[in-house]
Amino acid sequence: QLHIHLAQVPLPAERGCHRHATPEGKGPLQDLGENPVFQSLVLYFHSSSLTFSPPPRPIWDLSSDCSECPLVGLERKNILGEQSLHLVAAIWNGSTRSIHGLGGAVAPEGNQKKKTLLQFLAGYFYDVEYLREYLLQNQMLLLHKKNRSLAHISENYGPYITGAFFILHLGGAVRFQNKEWIRLNKRGQFPLEFLKFQKVPIEAVDASGCDINYEGLDNLLPLKELQSLSLQRCPYVDDWCLNRLYPLANSLQELSLAGCPRISERGLASLHHLQNLRRLDISDLPAVSNPGLTQILVEEMLPNCKVVGADWAQDLKLEPEDQPQDRANPVPT
Amino acid sequence: MFRRMLRLGWGRGQDLSVRRLSIRKRGSTLDWNGRVSEFKKKIRSILPGEDRNPLYDTSHLPPERCDVVIVGGGVLGLSVAYWLKKLEKRQGAIRVLVVERDHTYSQASTGLSVGGIRQQFSLPENIQLSLFSASFLRNINEHLAVVDDPPLDLKFNPLGYLLLASEKGAATMENNVKVQRQEGAKVCLMSPEQLRNKFPWINTEGVALASYGMENEGWFDPWCLLQGLRRKVQSMGVFFCQGEVTRFISSSSSMKNTSGEEVNLKRIYEVHVKMDHSLEYQPVECALVINAAGAWSGQIAELAGIGKGPLGTLQGTKLPVEPRKRYVYLWHCPQGPGLEAPLVSDSSGAYFRREGLGNNYIGGRSPTEEEEPDPKNLEVDHGFFQDKVWPPLAQRVPAFETLKVRSAWAGYYDYNTFDQNGVVGPHPLVMNMYFATGFSGHGLQQAPGVGRAVAEMVLEGHFQTIDLSSFFFSRFYLGEKIQEHIII
Structure with a gap:
């Protein structure tokens, strides 16, 4: 993986140089084909990347590169996965193509070839590339705007109303102490009755699926009585955010992080500040490299907490052809 | 094809501007070579078009002028x-x-470094720089996003730095933390008692005060950056x-x-x-x-x-500024500190941090001026670990009394003397x-x-x-x- 990681790098470099030189063929491969110097350069990079890996960093984390990027909406090339798929295909050539599991596994490869029109055009025109960059930036700006600090509300109404407004605005739900859950109704609106609960603390927040990010947490951290926080399937919650939850350490008892695509074991390690935690849901985190081991280590770190999720057997997933045999085994015994 | 012919034909007119492999002499009097190169320069400035050269391929050379x-x-x-x-x-x-x-x-030095980031400095400028960098690294996929390329995985470990001070250094540490807090860094002070409760694997003997970074501190993958x-x-x-x-x-x-x-x-x-x-x-x-x-x-x-x-x-x-060689050792210790271990820097100057999930640790120590190794090569002195790094670490973390060094490397500091x-x-x-x-x-x-x-x-x-x-x-x-x- 490292090998490809490095070898990819020199190619876009030549774009800048060839901008004036070859207007008709922008693709780096075309340029490389003509030019023996670049060919040798690429070869050099190939060889150098092969010899490079050992000295500086002895441990390369292989698995964490395969995550999807929700921000850009593109899929990363799952290089390792692809290789193993090829192997499987070689063995199962012919009749077994229609096996359901295999068909599902092959699908991402097909997706890679499919491009949107803009993606296709960006390969030919720089202006389209700039346009896409601009759209990307716009998307990020929007996210920041959604998550900006609501200081003006906080001044007038206090931290609880601010937190509630922020979460409801993003589409989540809140519960004030001894009150009912407040959610959006079917038309995407929420009642403003909660404005009278200025002195009532919030005890539960359900932000599942919300676009909350690091800056947005500013509005949640002053909720000192928060007992339950659910951040399920939040696409922008990452390790940096988890590191920020320590002001809630005194009250927080329940935390759910299930399905967050950006949370890895590195962020989970920083939850050791939350010693009052009673229940922690860390199931289905794609960026965690060893879910089973991570769960054991987290349980060690938070001895009073029930850690749910990550099935330890998840690590022991077998190749598709082995699975039926394994399933068959328990039946006779 | 036609275009290529045209180019060749056009190129002939530019033959005078061909730069050949020759070392130009810069004498006091202009010799023949000097005159020719002057002339070439003049021609080049008169002729339209860019620095294109059909006969001699210069694409591997850097551009002739840059800002x-x-x-x-x-x-x-x-x-x-x-x-x-x-x-x-x-x-x-x-x-x-x-x-x-x-x-x-x-x-x-970039790839060989341990990759730590901290705000626990004594100078306000350094603290501000680190805070700025932390926010840059946090939004790295916005700053360094390239269309159609996969997002970067910085592998940031947000576990903080734990600096320990002896009786002598306690007052300085308190002052430093005051400055750090003024600049907006989230750093807290800990007594030996609190330290024992938080990290039971630390031996607090000889520790008077500890400062611990709560936010924006930890380590990341320098290669990725x-x-x-x-x-x-x-x-x-x-x-x-x-x-x-x-x-x-x-x-x-x-x-x-x-x-x-x-x-x-x-x-x-x-x-x-x-x-x-x-x-x-x-x-x-x-x-x-x-x-x-x-x-x-x-x-x-x-x-x-x-x-x-x-x-x-x-x-x-x-x-x-001169190169100084620093060693980094990687060791394995099955009973070592667990998942929550921050980067610990002892009052003696030895430091360590966790690396991965397999009870591996990385650490080292800055040598004193007298024992500064020869910076000519990057060979590792394993005796330095035995004599200088291991004793203070084993004293600080008793679990490190049994460990096995797996590997080691050396890198350069751009040391401002x-x-x-x-x-x-x-x-x-x-x-x-x-x-x-x-x-x-x-x-x-x-x-x-x-x-x-x-x-x-x-x-x-x-x-x-x-x-x-x-x-x-x-x-x-x-x-x-x-x-x-x-x-x-």
């Missing part, structure tokens, strides 16, 4: 390039060339070149300062870039040179004539050489901030985001030390 030449393609140099391109007024306004000697970065910057900078149209800067050609003019002394003002107008593994070189005309060569920036400064003069004058003041702080901004006499070097081991974590500061200095003429005017070169001449106390 800014950055010497050193490590994380600092790339960060300067990134901010220059980012802050330029119009897209493509500045041509930037990054010259890097070794594209595998086998000896570069380097590759991300490289990728982004390349997509922004920065030129890269694998080569070595061998010579600066500068003009100098004699001037008198207010007290009547004569000073030599210099201006670099050409940089000779020697290609890797060949005698071929390319003179690059430039307006600015940025010295980001890390541990070797002292040599680069000397090439530009800095420090060549009578002692005690501004001309004779050298750039006090004057006050262990960075050098930023222009040289007072060589007017168009800017520095971004000398950070003595915390250059990686401050690179985004320093890059921005240097770019602002170049483009605007003054610092805008973070005021780094105390890091100017002139402090070496004036003898004003701004000491950084916390060097790990």
Whole structure:
């Protein structure tokens, strides 16, 4: 993986140089084909990347590169996965193509070839590339705007109303102490009755699926009585955010992080500040490299907490052809 | 085909401008070679079109003229390039060339570092730089996003630094933490009692006070930052070149300062870039040179004539940056600290952190001035671990009494012997050489901030985001030390 990681790098470099030189063929491969110097350069990079890996960093984390990027909406090339798929295909050539599991596994490869029109055009025109960059930036700006600090509300109404407004605005739900859950109704609106609960603390927040990010947490951290926080399937919650939850350490008892695509074991390690935690849901985190081991280590770190999720057997997933045999085994015994 | 014929035909007209492999002599009298090259220059300026040469392929050479030449393609140099391109007024306004000697970065400090980031410094400037860098790294996929490329995975471990102080250093630590809090860093002080409760695996004997970073501190993958910057900078149209800067050609003019002394003002107008593994070189005309060569920036400064003069004058003041070798050891200890272990830095100067989930740890120690190893090569002295690193660590963390060293490596610090702080901004006499070097081991974590500061200095003429005017070169001449106390 490292090998490809490095070898990819020199190619876009030549774009800048060839901008004036070859207007008709922008693709780096075309340029490389003509030019023996670049060919040798690429070869050099190939060889150098092969010899490079050992000295500086002895441990390369292989698995964490395969995550999807929700921000850009593109899929990363799952290089390792692809290789193993090829192997499987070689063995199962012919009749077994229609096996359901295999068909599902092959699908991402097909997706890679499919491009949107803009993606296709960006390969030919720089202006389209700039346009896409601009759209990307716009998307990020929007996210920041959604998550900006609501200081003006906080001044007038206090931290609880601010937190509630922020979460409801993003589409989540809140519960004030001894009150009912407040959610959006079917038309995407929420009642403003909660404005009278200025002195009532919030005890539960359900932000599942919300676009909350690091800056947005500013509005949640002053909720000192928060007992339950659910951040399920939040696409922008990452390790940096988890590191920020320590002001809630005194009250927080329940935390759910299930399905967050950006949370890895590195962020989970920083939850050791939350010693009052009673229940922690860390199931289905794609960026965690060893879910089973991570769960054991987290349980060690938070001895009073029930850690749910990550099935330890998840690590022991077998190749598709082995699975039926394994399933068959328990039946006779 | 027709186009190619046309090009060949057109090219013949330009034959005079063909640059051949020849070493130009610069004598006092213009000889034949000199005349010819003058003539070529004239022809080239008259003829329309770019530097295209159908007969002699020069695409592997750096461009003949650039606005800014950055010497050193490590994380600092790339960060300067990134901010220059980012802050330029119009897209493509500045041509930037990054010259890097070794594209595998086998000896570069960037890849060999432990990759820590902390705000626990004693100088406000350093704290601000680190805070800025933390926010940069947090949003790294916004800053360094390249269309159609996969997002970067920085592998940031947000576990903080835990600095321990003995009875003697407790007061200083308290003062430092006060400064850090003023600057906005989230650092808390811990008593030995609290420390025992929080991290039961630490032996608190001899510890009077501990400071622990709650936010924005930890360690990350430096290689990822380097590759991300490289990728982004390349997509922004920065030129890269694998080569070595061998010579600066500068003009100098004699001037008198207010007290009547004569000073030599210099201006670099050409940089000779020697290609890797060949005698071929390319003179690059430039307006600015940025010295980001890390541990070797002292040599680069000397090439530009800095420090060549009578002692005690501004001309004779050298750039006090030299390479220092630091060892990093990786060991395995099954009973070692668990998942929550921060980067612990003992009062003796030894430090360690967790690496991965398999009970592996990385650590080392800065040697004292007397036991400084020879920085000529990157060989590891395993005796140093036995004698200097292991005893204090085993005393601090009893579990480390049984451990097995798995591997070790060495890397360079760009060590500023004057006050262990960075050098930023222009040289007072060589007017168009800017520095971004000398950070003595915390250059990686401050690179985004320093890059921005240097770019602002170049483009605007003054610092805008973070005021780094105390890091100017002139402090070496004036003898004003701004000491950084916390060097790990």
